[in-house]
Amino acid sequence: MSSSSTAPSYAAVLRTRYACRTFGAALLGRLSYGMVSLSLVLAVKEATDSYAVAGTVTALFALTSVFLSPTRAGLVDRYGPRRALLPMSGAYALLLTGLAFATSWEGASGVLLGILAVPAGACTPPLGPVMRTLWSDLLPDRRMLQRAYSLDSVAEELLFVTGPLLVGLLVQFSTASLGLAVSAALVLTGSLALVAAPPVRGWVGRKEAEDAKGAKESEEASGEPAAARRRLLLADPGLRQAILVSAAVGICLGAFELLVIAFADAHHTPQAVAWILAGLCGGSAVGGLVYGAVSWRASSRLRLAFLAAALGMVLAATGLSPHPYVLIVWAALGGLFIAPAITTAYLIADECSSAATRTQAGAWVNTAFNAGSAGATAATGLLVGRLPLALCFALAAVPAVASAATALNRSCRPALRTAAAREPRGERTPDAERRASVDV
Template sequence: MSTHAPVRPSYAAVLRLPHARRTFASALAARLSYGTVSLAALLSVTRATGSYAVSGAVLSLFGAATVFLSPFRASLIDRHGARRALLPMSVLYGALLCVLAALTWRPGAPPPAIAAAAALAGACAPPLGPTMRALWAELAPEPGMLARAYSLDGVAEELLYVSGPVLVGALLGFAPPASGILLSALLVVGGTCAFVASPVLPGARGAAPGTRRGTLFGLWAPVAVALGAGLALSGLDLLAMAFVTQRSYGTGVVPWVLGALSAGSAVGGLVNGAVRWRAPARVRLCGFAVALGLVIAAGGLAPGVWSLAGVMGLAGAFVAPTLTTAYLVVEETAPEGARTQAGAWVNTGVNAGSSAGAMVTGALIGRVPLGACFGLAGAVAVLPVVAAYRRRGVRVAGG
């Protein structure tokens, strides 16, 4: 029996893998930066410029540079290795965050300078999540262990995005908002330094350029599914708010509805990782994404806010399994030398969908009946599955 493939895989067994706890903890510390930086930047830029329009534009620039350049930055990890590429990237990103914090520490900063610093910082944001997932594939090559590792990673990442704003809120009790940007810089640089010091980090894994391009082109199915999930989920905040407003509930119940979505995702992710699935990952991805879309669509039929919370909790139970399984499909398909880049494309799909979905949903609310808005949100999660898997000839029932 291999030390990397226990007879009974479990979450505890994942954390008992050699150097796994140390490596995972340092990666999470660095990734917590992404949970703190958005709120800190929003508050500090708004305070410095006195304009919500400017802060929205700055965050859009930061987000676009972070999301759309992520596959390129991940390819540098594959080509040169995490130690040689990730640490300089992290230090440069942290330095630019410090520049942004300095510019927004007091009111009166010129918006063009703030926007330039934010865009440059986003362009250098290190792909910590894809790097850690590529490393999980080497730490836990046995399929059952890898599924648990990815599920644990996904749930932990979601908790980071919940706890990050709470941490910034606590910091604002005694420091200006720009201090949250400095905290983000400290987390990413310190966490990355500890992460790259792990003895299990591999060196460069670059494959032949022609092989990488040809194989990554075949990854469009999980990326399309991730894009659809991002589009569907990003509009749920606005849909929940509109639902509550139309039925004259207080807006204080909205966090409970959205909290049910997050709680359902955490539970669903842990359960998904614990089940020993017999169906192939591609078939599971299809089923999870379709279930997610159908449950979201059913939200428009909820008779009241608490039934909507129940529907959102059920939808959440398919969120983490959908994304985790997308990463597993990528792991099965990507060549050895392009794992980080392949995982980054899934991230890009989710985040690009999230960026566009809220804007589209906001434009539809008030022009289209709310039930139809829920239906459309569910449809965008299902349609990429239909398109992707009809093309590849994958049968849901037959595998």
């Protein structure tokens, strides 16, 4: 693997016409996701005085949000952001506001909070997958797209660091319920700004395109019947690799966070946890930016396999550390592979999907990561205390190392790559093509 001296820069990505405006709107809405989980836990705990109720309500919210993500992204692919994203954002913001109001009173009913949390999670707007689809459309050059995805991954990780800090500031001056209200305002404002961005105005959903051209003609143009699109999407070995590796990376991170806490407690240095997790985030940010700036000669699938294996081996070695502060170095080293692995998974999903399923393909990768993280946290909680911590670290690394074998399968379907290259997204008007042009 080597780099090219003519590789475009991150500045070139941000100089792309409408890129800063569109990316800024998406980040504003996605900041809500960095705040909402902690806000919900604290608000429900304050209202019910029960950690059990707080954990249950938050779990209901998270599970419906994660597992319905591909369905919501599919609605955006089918109907376009104006007809799908706006109703989701409005309902999500309204339900979060309802949760904020309900948790502002002591003695709130846990059943009522759960009833509000489930549809709120189900309506979570897929701003991340939508933005990655827009990057794919704004930047047809694959080298530029790699940099955009790297920038997107690093920015998203920083949002999940910044969000809890903002919640911490809010609760010093008000109640945790205000965090839910602010989350609702952020996602609604960001979604409105994103839909108003010129690149999104050129996005016509598959359903609208079929209505305009006729379903039969649309199917002939895309080369695949509507009923078979999802099966083709999930049957592709490239996308399967991206999903499996993303889940494995999520498992590593979900297990690592809990194992770090247990390791620090065993050495009576709980203050080290924050520094270890900061090292992980810092390493990921550095790794993502460096990775995105390099023009790689190896295929995306080989790179993803290498990154997954490297992350797993570093995680396994981490358990052998003699002291929690040594974990800071190991965490930073492991973090170098996290953002690059997620970036590459999204690139593969984009390569292996047609224009009609691009947003949904990215959502599958995102869902796999979140599901892997949540499942690993629960499983690791059962193992800690029953097995030596070094063995727990090694077991958490096994899925990442094993997922590297997915690169042995054949690559993406040529038909889908051709369709994606031929048709950047849905149907486009001449004005939309001009709006999405790149300022050189």
